[in-house]
Amino acid sequence: MKLDEWNALDAADAERELLQVCASRRWAREVASSRPHPDVASLQATAEVALTDADLDEAMAGHxxxxxxxxxxxxxxxxxxxxxxxxxxxxxxxxxxxxxxxxxxxxxxxxxxxxxxxxxxxxxxxxxGNDPATERAVALAELAAINRLRLARLVERNS
Structure with a gap:
């Protein structure tokens, strides 16, 4: 799907697509509600800002x-x-x-x-060797990197 097609989805469909990227329902709602995006970089930046420590456990359960x-x-x-x-x-x-x-x-x-x-x-x-707090921060950064790649694939399919 192209970015303009994703931007045009209704909220439920956009969230469903985002849940294929990251299993955090709160994150998917927030990113879906941020549409439209002019380009992939804007979508990725918004998604990264939207990702919080509160999303980590639910997101990791999907990996x-x-x-x-x-x-x-x-x-x-x-x-x-x-x-x-x-x-x-x-x-x-x-x-x-x-x-x-x-x-x-x-x-x-x-x-x-x-x-x-x-x-x-x-x-x-x-x-x-990390302490739990450090490791949680590292895992969140890794999740953000995974999300960036998956978002690009999501909106660049068949482009």
Whole structure:
């Protein structure tokens, strides 16, 4: 869909499209209500400002684990760098995901686009050393990066 088509959707349809980008209902409502946008950059900037710590838990619930073979849609495409990883790296990612979830109480959220399984594993290991407040801020920044990419794909499909 093109940006002008998304701008013209009714509020419920615009929110439904945004929920495919980010699972936070509050965020989707706020971004949908900000229309129209003159360009993708405006949409992305508004979406980033609209994203708050209050959205993080609901948004993370909509993300599969890194390396999860059941990942679908955008997550599968974003994690394509994991697809060809060897068994040792996949096992280490699975173990790291478990350790991360035990430490922080939520999935390891990272903008995986363009990153290999080994890179994602190294980032995970570093982030395990963060204190909870720092890690929450990092996860929010990663979510914003994911949203930017997904918003661009949303309004540039078939353009």
């Amino acid at each position: 599969p684990r890194i390396g999860d073979r059941a990942a679908a849609g955008a997550s599968r495409r974003e994690q394509s760098g994991v697809a060809g990883a060897d068994a040792d790296v996949l096992t280490a990612l699975a173990d790291g995901n478990r350790a991360y979830e035990e430490r922080f109480g939520h999935v390891y959220l990272v903008c995986a686009t363009g990153r290999s399984a080994q890179e994602l594993l190294e980032i995970l290991r570093v982030r395990l």
